[in-house]
Amino acid sequence: MxxxxxxxxxxxxxxxxxxxxxxxxxxxxxxxxxxxxxxxxxxxxxxxxxxxxxxxxxxxxxxxxxxxxxxxxxxxxxxxxxxxxxxxxxxxxxxxxxxxxxxxxxxxxxxxxxxxxxxxxxxxxxxxxxxxVKQRRMKKPALIIGAGDGGASIVKELKNNLASEVYPVAFIDDDPKKKGLQVQGIQVLGGRELIVSTVEKYHVEEIIIAMPSISKSQISDVIEVCKNTGVRLKMLPALSAILAGKVSLSSIRDVQVEDLLGRDPVSVDLAGITDYIRDKTVLVTGAGGSIGSELCRQIAFFQPKKLLLLGHGENSIYQIESELLRLKVACPIETIIADVQDRKRLDTIFNQFRPQVVFHAAAHKHVPLMERNPSESIKNNVFGTRNVAEYADLYSVERFVLISSDKAVNPTSIMGVTKRIAEMVIQCMNVHSKTKFSAVRFGNVLGSRGSVIPRFKEQIAAGGPVTVTHPDMVRYFMTIPEAVQLVIQAGAYAEGGEVFILDMGKPVKIVTLAEDLIRFSGLEPHVDIKIEFTGIRPGEKLFEELLTDEEGLTSTKHNRIFIGRPANISRTEMEFELKRLEQVLGEDQQSIRSLLKTIVPTYGNVS
Structure with missing residues (x-):
């Protein structure tokens, strides 16, 4: 009208x-x-x-x-x-x-x-x-978990939005005082123990978790119950969005694997981080990668004097530069296209910009690919690290943080053993350098390029099958922002020579991960989407470790960061072994693997 x-x-x-x-x-x-x-x-x-x-x-x-x-x-x-x-x-x-x-x-x-x-x-x-009410038969029944402000807002939106494909039929809330009440005309049936029976009774096709103010561990517990219903799971955004009045149908997101980890946000010592980053020139190598780009995003927050983005791929460096400019970060940004294997280029960069803090994230990380190309892995992960570390020492960098991996512990892969040698290189250099060299070791990060989560999602979108190497394969997982926050925090604790180990929580079975992703898509694993086991790939092992037998473990001020005891490695012996390693590059793989075994005796020992 x-x-x-x-x-x-x-x-x-x-x-x-x-x-x-x-x-x-x-x-x-x-x-x-x-x-x-x-x-x-x-x-x-x-x-x-x-x-x-x-x-x-x-x-x-x-x-x-x-x-x-x-x-x-x-x-x-x-x-x-x-x-x-x-x-x-x-x-x-x-x-x-x-x-x-x-x-x-x-x-x-x-x-x-x-x-x-x-x-x-x-x-x-x-x-x-x-x-x-008349139109409800034309829409999908939805169960709302949480009858608070968030749940009430979403129900109001769902009821008043003609374009919505779902309609709320019931509330679930653990607060016994709310049981039997009606919120926005929808009844609160009871606690989470009724989730499965309610889904069956009302033929629910979608569950919306509307509890933005509770902890991630509590959210994880609720998801564990919901994922067994076989219906699609969605979540309300953070409490800050609700307080800002931004709750809408478009803000409801799908439940992700990260939500199952159940770890609350990382607390950081802002003062400690600011002390070593603010007003300093900070260099991030591998700045276009998953970890490197997140390092740049978070470091920019601490107002460095200048942020240097170094990477080998021009497209990825352009993307992170564009993102930082769009975010209008306060610090000046300098993009550098360079290869860490090019010593002359590195000399020019260090001489021109004089970085005071270096985060070395440049590395080849894909395990099966590196098994087929061991020489390239050694060039990049070992000699690239040595090059950056040596120029950091030469130009009096204050702190050097190497991004390492749990695959460096009792390594069975080329990628893992090269990362372990990279750790050994910086520990040797630390003994004779004014630069504080340290490494941070952690497991898999969710959503990084080439990792298992994006591959599973692609396979599910294609209708399956989802391929898993082995039914007993387990891995530690952490979100990229979570890992990077802890890396930056570990840099503040560095006194030189440490290998920091991040608390990765409980290991997750890869097949369980695949099943959860299928369920989150509203499908039934092994029924709608098949799971096929393809066998362990070269260089892989069933489980990863975060600590060698010799390292022991020491706590830090942060409850999620620990220190492995620094190894006693002779710099003379290390340099001798690196020269031998240079000489075998390009030779047959067996010669390369034999020499790697000499440098890292635990290489190849699969438990």
Whole structure:
């Protein structure tokens, strides 16, 4: 309906409502019959009330409200507008006509106007609710977990949005005080123990977890229950979004594997980090990679004097530069295309920019690929690290942090053993250098390029099968932002020579990960999407470790960061072995592997 026509219709109805309210009030006051002598007062009060209430309604914007979304706020406005309008009509009648309207007539007029005007406004709201009840059969039934502010907001959105494909049928909430109550017209059935039975009873096709204020460990527990229902899982955004009034259907996201880890956000010592990064020139190698790019995002927050983004691939460096510029980070950014194997280029870079802190994330990391190309892995992971470390020493860098891997512990792969040698290289250099060299070792990160999660998602989208190497394969997992926060924090604790080990939580079975991803897609593992076991690939082992037998473990100020005891490695012996390693590059793989075994005796020992 045209808005002007709608307003005119409402005004006409209100005139009828007010006039009839005044007449009916006089009729009741006079036992059903108005004396002729009172008709002048009746007409005068009626006309005055129509004018006064019309002005009051206009002032309170009752003609410019979307009544299909009417709520408590609209009721309050109607009461205020009616009360003020009646009072104005009473005073105007007394002044202009010198007539005093009886109090019973006044109160009955107020009550009747309130009922008629308010009722007319809420008829459309009632009609829409009835309409939605009729339309529910055309939509997917949804179960809402959490009957708080977040859940109530989402239910309101779902009920009022015609474009929504789902309709809320019930609430689940662990608060016993809410059991049996109705929120936005939807009943709270009980606690999480009823989730599975409720899904079956109401034929639920989607579960929305609307508990943005609880901890991640509690969210993880709820997801564990929900994922066994076989229906699609979604989540409400963070509490900050709700407080900012940003809750909408578009903000509901799919549940992700990260939500199952159940770890609360990392707490960081902002002062300690700021002390060694702020107003310093910071170099990040491998800045276009998954870890390197996240390092750049987070380091920029601590206001370095300049942030140097070094990478071999121009596209990835361009992407992270564009993102940082779009975010309008406070620090100057310098993009550098270079290969860490190019010593001359590195010399030029260190001489020109004089970095004071270096995060070395450049590395070849793909295990099966490196098994087939061991020489390239050695060039990049070992000699690339040595090159950057040597120039860091030469140009008096204050701190050097190597990004390592749990695959460096008792390595069975080329990638793992080259990472272990990289750790050994910086530990040797630390003994004779003013630079504080350290390494940070952690497991797999979720969502990094070439990792298992993106591959599983692609396979699910293609209809399967999802390929898993072995049913007993387990890995440690951490989110990229989580890992990088701890890496930066570990840099603040570095005194030189340490290998920091990050607490990765509990190991996760890869097949369980695949099953969860399938369930989160609203499908049944082994039924809708098959899982095939392809066998362990070259260089892989069933489980990863974070610590060698010799290292031991020491705690730090942070409950998620530990220190492995620095190894006692002779720099002379290390340099001799590296020269031998240079000489075998490009030779047959067996010669290379034999020499690697000499340098790292635990290489190849599979438990």
């Amino acid at each position: 045209n808005n002007n026509v709608r307003v005119m219709l409402l005004v006409a109805l209100d005139c009828i409502f007010v006039g009839s309210s005044v007449v009916s009030s006089y009729l009741i006051r006079n036992n059903g019959s108005i004396p002729i002598a009172l008709w002048g007062e009746v007409v005068g009060f009626s006309m005055t009330a129509i004018l006064a209430l019309g002005l009051s309604f206009y002032y309170f914007k009752l003609y410019h409200r979307a009544w299909r979304y009417a709520s408590i706020g609209e009721i309050v406005s109607i009461v205020k507008a009616t009360a003020i309008g009646i009072l104005l009509a009473y005073l105007a009648t007394m002044v202009t006509m010198h007539e005093v309207v009886d109090f019973p007539v006044l109160t009955r007029t107020f009550q009747t106007v309130l009922i008629l005007v308010g009722g007319s406004r809420f008829v459309w709201r009632m009609f829409r609710d009835t309409y939605f």
